[in-house]
Amino acid sequence: MRICLSFAALVLWLVPGFDCTGRIAILTTFAPVHCFALNVAGDAADVSVLVPPNAGPHDYAFSPADIQKIAKADVLIMNGVGLESWLQRGIKSAGRKDLLVVDTSAGINLITGLEVRSLPGVHSQPDPDAGGPNPHIWLSPINAIKQVENIRDALVSRDLSNAETYRANAVAFIKRLNDVDAEIRLATGSLPNRNLITFHDTFPYFARDYGFNVVATFEEFPGKEPSPRAIEKLRKTIAAGNVSALFSEPQYSPKAMQVIGKEFKVPVVQLDPMETGDGSKDFYERVTRKNLDALVAAFHGGP
Numbered sequence: 001m002r003i004c005l006s007f008a009a010l011v012l013w014l015v016p017g018f019d020c021t022g023r024i025a026i027l028t029t030f031a032p033v034h035c036f037a038l039n040v041a042g043d044a045a046d047v048s049v050l051v052p053p054n055a056g057p058h059d060y061a062f063s064p065a066d067i068q069k070i071a072k073a074d075v076l077i078m079n080g081v082g083l084e085s086w087l088q089r090g091i092k093s094a095g096r097k098d099l100l101v102v103d104t105s106a107g108i109n110l111i112t113g114l115e116v117r118s119l120p121g122v123h124s125q126p127d128p129d130a131g132g133p134n135p136h137i138w139l140s141p142i143n144a145i146k147q148v149e150n151i152r153d154a155l156v157s158r159d160l161s162n163a164e165t166y167r168a169n170a171v172a173f174i175k176r177l178n179d180v181d182a183e184i185r186l187a188t189g190s191l192p193n194r195n196l197i198t199f200h201d202t203f204p205y206f207a208r209d210y211g212f213n214v215v216a217t218f219e220e221f222p223g224k225e226p227s228p229r230a231i232e233k234l235r236k237t238i239a240a241g242n243v244s245a246l247f248s249e250p251q252y253s254p255k256a257m258q259v260i261g262k263e264f265k266v267p268v269v270q271l272d273p274m275e276t277g278d279g280s281k282d283f284y285e286r287v288t289r290k291n292l293d294a295l296v297a298a299f300h301g302g303p
C-alpha cells in the first residue's frame with residue numbers, strides 16, 4: 001500500500017503507526033545495532049530501539065509495551081549470541097507472522113567462554129560458569145562490519161524498492177568502519193604491552209582481532225560481584241606484572257576496582273562496551289575512537 005490517494009489508504013493513514021510513505025518499520029534491540037541500522041536505512045525506513053539509552057541488554061526488564069512495539073515492526077534486528085534471551089517470549093506474544101527477525105551475528109566466528117589467557121606463573125582455574133559463546137561481538141569493528149552486511153541483506157530482502165539505497169548506505173558506512181579499523185591498527189601496532197584486565201568479559205573479540213591478551217576480568221558476569229577467589233586470582237595476575245591498567249566500564253561502579261588499582265599502583269581507565277547509549281548515527285565510531293584513545297593512553301603510562 002504505497003499510494004495514499006485511495007479511500008482505503010486514507011483510512012489506513014488515520015490508523016496510528018501506519019506510514020503512508022510506505023517506509024518499513026525497523027525495530028532494533030540496543031544501541032550498537034540501532035546505530036548500524038540507522039546508517040544502513042538512512043531516510044528509506046523508520047528505525048527505533050527497544051532498550052532505552054540508560055538500560056543495558058544483559059538484564060533488560062522486558063515489558064508489555066515492548067510487545068506492542070514488536071507487533072508494529074516489519075523487521076526486528078538483534079545482536080544475537082544469546083544477548084537478548086528476553087526477546088523470544090516477546091516475539092511469540094507479538095504474534096506477527098510476517099516479522100523478519102535478523103540475527104546480526106550470522107557468519108561471525110564466535111568465541112566460547114571467557115577465553116582468559118593466564119600470565120606465566122599464575123595458575124588459572126577455568127570458570128565453571130563460563131558456558132556459551134561470548135555475545136560482545138560488536139566491540140570489534142571487523143565483526144561490526146559483518147553485522148552491518150547482515151542488516152543490509154535483510155533490508156534488501158524485505159524492501160526491494162529501496163535496495164539500492166540500502167546498498168549505497170552500507171558501502172558508505174562500512175568505509176567509515178574500515179577507517180576506524182585502520183586507526184586502531186595504526187595506534188596499537190607498536191604498543192609494548194598487550195595485556196588487558198577488563199571489567200567483565202566484554203573485549204575478547206577486540207583482543208583477538210587486534211592482538212591483545214585478556215589476562216583477567218574483574219567480574220565474571222556483569223553485575224555479579226567478584227568472589228574472594230576471583231579477587232585473589234586478580235591480585236596474583238596484577239602482582240605478576242605486565243599489567244598497565246585496569247579497565248572499568250561507565251555502566252558499573254569502578255569503586256571496587258579502584259581499591260585494587262590503588263593497592264598495586266595501576267591506573268583504572270574507562271572503556272565503554274557500548275551496552276548503553278543514545279544510538280545516534282555516529283555513536284559507534286565516536287565511542288570506539290574514545291576507547292582507543294583511553295587504551296593507548298593507558299599503555300603509554302597514564303589515563
Ligand SMILES: [Zn+2]
Pocket residue numbers: 058136200201202222273275
Ligand atoms: Zn556485556
